[in-house]
Amino acid sequence: MSKRVTILGAGSWGMAVSRLLQRAGCRVTLWEFVPEDYRLLLRTRSNPDKLADFRLPDEIDITDNLEAAVSDPEVVVFAVPSQHLRSVLVPIADQLAHVPTLVNLAKGIENGTLKRMSEVIAEVTGAGRDQVVTLSGPSHAEEVILDMPTTVVAASTSEPRATLVQELFSDGNFRVYRSDDIVGVELAGSLKNIVAIATGIADGLGMGDNTRGALITRGLAEITRLGLALGARPDTFAGLSGVGDLVTTCASRHSRNRFVGEQIGRGRRLDDILKSMKMIAEGVDTARSGYELALRCHVEVPITDQVYRVLFENKSARQAVSDLMGRKLREEVWQ
Amino acid sequence: MSKRVTILGAGSWGMAVSRLLQRAGCRVTLWEFVPEDYRLLLRTRSNPDKLADFRLPDEIDITDNLEAAVSDPEVVVFAVPSQHLRSVLVPIADQLAHVPTLVNLAKGIENGTLKRMSEVIAEVTGAGRDQVVTLSGPSHAEEVILDMPTTVVAASTSEPRATLVQELFSDGNFRVYRSDDIVGVELAGSLKNIVAIATGIADGLGMGDNTRGALITRGLAEITRLGLALGARPDTFAGLSGVGDLVTTCASRHSRNRFVGEQIGRGRRLDDILKSMKMIAEGVDTARSGYELALRCHVEVPITDQVYRVLFENKSARQAVSDLMGRKLREEVWQ
Numbered sequence: 001m002s003k004r005v006t007i008l009g010a011g012s013w014g015m016a017v018s019r020l021l022q023r024a025g026c027r028v029t030l031w032e033f034v035p036e037d038y039r040l041l042l043r044t045r046s047n048p049d050k051l052a053d054f055r056l057p058d059e060i061d062i063t064d065n066l067e068a069a070v071s072d073p074e075v076v077v078f079a080v081p082s083q084h085l086r087s088v089l090v091p092i093a094d095q096l097a098h099v100p101t102l103v104n105l106a107k108g109i110e111n112g113t114l115k116r117m118s119e120v121i122a123e124v125t126g127a128g129r130d131q132v133v134t135l136s137g138p139s140h141a142e143e144v145i146l147d148m149p150t151t152v153v154a155a156s157t158s159e160p161r162a163t164l165v166q167e168l169f170s171d172g173n174f175r176v177y178r179s180d181d182i183v184g185v186e187l188a189g190s191l192k193n194i195v196a197i198a199t200g201i202a203d204g205l206g207m208g209d210n211t212r213g214a215l216i217t218r219g220l221a222e223i224t225r226l227g228l229a230l231g232a233r234p235d236t237f238a239g240l241s242g243v244g245d246l247v248t249t250c251a252s253r254h255s256r257n258r259f260v261g262e263q264i265g266r267g268r269r270l271d272d273i274l275k276s277m278k279m280i281a282e283g284v285d286t287a288r289s290g291y292e293l294a295l296r297c298h299v300e301v302p303i304t305d306q307v308y309r310v311l312f313e314n315k316s317a318r319q320a321v322s323d324l325m326g327r328k329l330r331e332e333v334w335q
Numbered sequence: 336m337s338k339r340v341t342i343l344g345a346g347s348w349g350m351a352v353s354r355l356l357q358r359a360g361c362r363v364t365l366w367e368f369v370p371e372d373y374r375l376l377l378r379t380r381s382n383p384d385k386l387a388d389f390r391l392p393d394e395i396d397i398t399d400n401l402e403a404a405v406s407d408p409e410v411v412v413f414a415v416p417s418q419h420l421r422s423v424l425v426p427i428a429d430q431l432a433h434v435p436t437l438v439n440l441a442k443g444i445e446n447g448t449l450k451r452m453s454e455v456i457a458e459v460t461g462a463g464r465d466q467v468v469t470l471s472g473p474s475h476a477e478e479v480i481l482d483m484p485t486t487v488v489a490a491s492t493s494e495p496r497a498t499l500v501q502e503l504f505s506d507g508n509f510r511v512y513r514s515d516d517i518v519g520v521e522l523a524g525s526l527k528n529i530v531a532i533a534t535g536i537a538d539g540l541g542m543g544d545n546t547r548g549a550l551i552t553r554g555l556a557e558i559t560r561l562g563l564a565l566g567a568r569p570d571t572f573a574g575l576s577g578v579g580d581l582v583t584t585c586a587s588r589h590s591r592n593r594f595v596g597e598q599i600g601r602g603r604r605l606d607d608i609l610k611s612m613k614m615i616a617e618g619v620d621t622a623r624s625g626y627e628l629a630l631r632c633h634v635e636v637p638i639t640d641q642v643y644r645v646l647f648e649n650k651s652a653r654q655a656v657s658d659l660m661g662r663k664l665r666e667e668v669w670q
Binding site for chain 2: 137138139140142143144146148149150151153172173175177178179202207208209210211212213214216217218220221224234235236237238239240243244245247248250251252253254321325326330331332
């Protein structure tokens with residue numbers, strides 16, 4: 001399928017998706033905001049700090065002009081960090097309202113407003129809900145550019161829109177499923193990063209695979225409970241954007257969120273860890289939003305609580321794990 | 336809680352559980368069938384081939400006399416491989432019928448009969464269903480003996496019986512949840528090994544974390560479908576015996592099932608792999624039982640199908656993965 005597509009944000013995922021869509025026959029424009037990254041891309045067509053051993057195909061246009069980038073596309077793809085999305089949207093809100101298909105790739109919940117990304121897009125641009133699709137799932141950019149088999153889910157309240165994105169992105173090694181539960185897909189993809197930080201903490205403390213299995217399972221249970229309270233479907237959390245992305249993130253050497261947790265478990269301070277990183281670990285901000293959402297909905301989220309206390313209240317990581325294991329014995333499933 | 340407990344089978348998990356229960360105050364007898372393993376245990380109280388750097392506490396009685404071992408216990412724990420359970424049960428069936436609590440640890444489905452372990456126990460001994468508890472979850476013996484935090488689920492149709500096992504096994508680092516879905520817990524714990532073999536195959540082929548995430552998610556979806564058809568509850572598959580054990584197995588250096596898959600992915604023959612292993616990879620036999628169960632129930636299990644063909648019909652591993660990725664695009668959730 002050939003479309004005029006603009007991708008906003010030339011991070012690792014933005015670059016990988018640019019190549020994917022260009023190879024699928026699309027006319028791709030890639031916009032980058034940070035001046036030094038833009039100039040580096042223009043000169044070398046690569047950014048080794050973000051995606052090593054990768055060169056953008058020559059057919060992809062690179063620009064730093066936001067208004068021009070969104071003047072005429074049929075599809076706009078948002079590949080900017082969650083907490084920056086609103087500021088990217090505001091100056092081009094009117095133009096975006098006329099773009100038939102808006103695809104969100106960010107996995108986060110806006111701090112303060114506690115809004116999902118498709119809600120932020122709809123609020124700022126006035127776009128109808130049936131224009132917006134969120135693509136999510138276990139998809140490290142580092143592997144997608146190597147054509148390793150990858151599966152994701154395209155979620156929208158509009159089935160034709162989800163189908164369009166499914167057909168646009170699918171190729172032999174990149175398989176896209178459809179879902180109508182955009183609430184669930186966005187929450188699962190975001191909240192799973194809190195659990196990834198928790199498993200990283202346990203790894204950093206020297207705990208093993210059993211502990212990781214426990215944290216993933218109980219973490220999945222609590223983010224599913226929170227999702228249900230917010231209108232998501234439980235089977236979405238058992239799917240690619242939930243379990244799939246969670247296990248990939250928790251086991252992966254590529255995950256920034258797991259890395260942050262691991263460093264915390266080894267005794268480093270959050271500030272120092274974040275300063276040393278070239279890319280954003282979405283889970284840190286999501287831990288704040290998730291904690292507040294759970295308070296608002298009166299949902300019990302013991303792992304999120306402990307991650308929040310370790311990240312933002314200087315609680316000892318070992319004490320946090322010990323507190324989790326010492327909870328009252330009970331049934332596996334409860335509300 | 337202090338009980339007279341007999342554990343049948345001194346494999347790695349049998350040994351780890353012996354220590355767990357002895358430390359909890361139980362009077363523990365451990366029975367082993369293989370003469371050389373029995374003599375080694377008696378002489379050295381250890382078996383480095385099965386559990387390195389581990390010595391059984393002196394308080395544990397070691398025996399090779401099956402009838403004597405089950406003459407007077409309050410609890411009997413079965414830690415023998417699934418396909419051997421029936422032959423261990425038959426000679427002591429009458430005695431077992433009078434033991435109040437029978438705890439199964441094996442994760443498999445009997446070839447031929449396609450019965451779960453608690454069904455085999457009930458059939459052979461005539462024990463009532465409320466005597467039988469299955470304990471399952473992400474619990475590599477190698478980590479439990481190091482007191483790494485571990486969680487499992489004790490499943491029984493009898494809540495008092497599940498509660499007894501919960502209290503018997505729980506300590507500060509070993510946390511036991513209860514479930515009344517023994518069908519689901521047994522099926523999840525068994526069928527997940529088929530998915531573990533599949534992810535091992537992908538690892539052996541050099542595929543990445545995205546592929547593993549996809550196989551785990553879609554594998555979980557298909558074994559959940561099969562479980563539902565057999566009377567299990569779906570939330571059990573999202574729990575410790577399903578997701579939890581699955582992700583631990585798929586990511587772990589300790590997993591024999593993942594190892595078998597990895598060796599297959601690297602081009603070795605199944606016969607050669609199994610001959611070289613000192614312990615049993617339950618998933619190989621479970622792949623046969625799972626494949627037949629799905630045929631019988633008319634449930635679509637694409638990953639199990641491919642694992643079966645690779646293991647038993649010499650299908651190329653690469654072709655199997657390619658066939659999985661090339662399926663028709665569809666919605667994420669379907670029946």
